[in-house]
Amino acid sequence: MKTQFLLRSNLILLGTLCAGLFSGCSSSTFRGNNPDDAPGKYHIKTEHVILHSDVKLSSDDPLIQELKELRDEIAQTLELKLGEKQVEVFMFEDETSYQKFLTNHYPGLPPRRAYFVGTSSKLAVYTVWTDRIREDLRHEFTHGVLHSALPFVPLWVDEGFAEYFELPTAAGIPREDYLSELARLQLNGWKPNLRRLEQLDAVGEMQRLDYAESWAWVHWMLHNNPQTRKSLLDYAHHPEQQAAIPLSKRLTKIIPNPEQELTDWIAQSSAGQ
Numbered sequence: 001m002k003t004q005f006l007l008r009s010n011l012i013l014l015g016t017l018c019a020g021l022f023s024g025c026s027s028s029t030f031r032g033n034n035p036d037d038a039p040g041k042y043h044i045k046t047e048h049v050i051l052h053s054d055v056k057l058s059s060d061d062p063l064i065q066e067l068k069e070l071r072d073e074i075a076q077t078l079e080l081k082l083g084e085k086q087v088e089v090f091m092f093e094d095e096t097s098y099q100k101f102l103t104n105h106y107p108g109l110p111p112r113r114a115y116f117v118g119t120s121s122k123l124a125v126y127t128v129w130t131d132r133i134r135e136d137l138r139h140e141f142t143h144g145v146l147h148s149a150l151p152f153v154p155l156w157v158d159e160g161f162a163e164y165f166e167l168p169t170a171a172g173i174p175r176e177d178y179l180s181e182l183a184r185l186q187l188n189g190w191k192p193n194l195r196r197l198e199q200l201d202a203v204g205e206m207q208r209l210d211y212a213e214s215w216a217w218v219h220w221m222l223h224n225n226p227q228t229r230k231s232l233l234d235y236a237h238h239p240e241q242q243a244a245i246p247l248s249k250r251l252t253k254i255i256p257n258p259e260q261e262l263t264d265w266i267a268q269s270s271a272g273q
């Protein structure tokens with residue numbers, strides 16, 4: 001289960017429950033302006049990622065290298081021009097210190113394994129070392145990369161992309177977990193509904209199924225054909241136009257019944273796995 005908290009227009013919180021040498025990198029001992037209870041034993045600074053960790057990692061750790069590659073992959077896949085903004089990752093070594101930090105600085109948040117916090121001055125990922133750290137980091141780091149390039153990302157698009165990049169699958173290969181889950185639900189009468197997803201923008205509104213559906217729309221649009229891909233990327237690239245013409249409406253100009261098309265794709269892709 002994952003939840004986004006859109007608290008104010010300039011503060012975005014997205015949480016996850018489920019959920020070679022690095023060129024140009026350097027290690028340092030700075031803490032910056034970070035609070036005392038943030039992880040501070042180890043610091044690694046790379047060109048686009050700053051890691052503050054209580055878990056010992058070296059600058060050539062595969063996890064850090066993977067974030068660099070993921071950043072490039074996101075930029076290439078979504079045709080984003082990424083700026084100079086860095087994403088700061090705060091890695092806690094245990095659940096207790098992580099939860100205590102969240103309680104101190106973001107009181108009232110439900111427990112989640114990781115959070116992305118975006119403000120006009122900082123893009124931060126807070127997470128705790130678990131056996132799902134790779135997946136959590138990829139998910140939250142995707143939010144960071146998106147918000148480094150785009151001034152606003154609709155909630156379902158934000159989560160759809162984060163779910164898309166969360167698992168290191170080959171381009172175009174749908175993730176098996178959501179695909180089989182959605183196919184099973186379809187047999188019991190569930191149908192995708194993009195207009196409903198577009199209405200979700202408040203605290204705690206998104207449930208696991210909404211994340212799965214967001215992933216399905218994003219994956220299908222990126223790989224269905226050049227028109228659906230262009231429609232999704234145009235929509236994501238132009239936040240100022242999003243309210244005027246929602247994606248559900250844009251899609252019907254190129255596909256009369258996108259919900260049915262997605263339904264058919266889920267059924268067919270699931271049967272082929």
Ligand SMILES: [Zn+2]
Nearest residue numbers: 014015159162
């Ligand atoms: Zn998320």
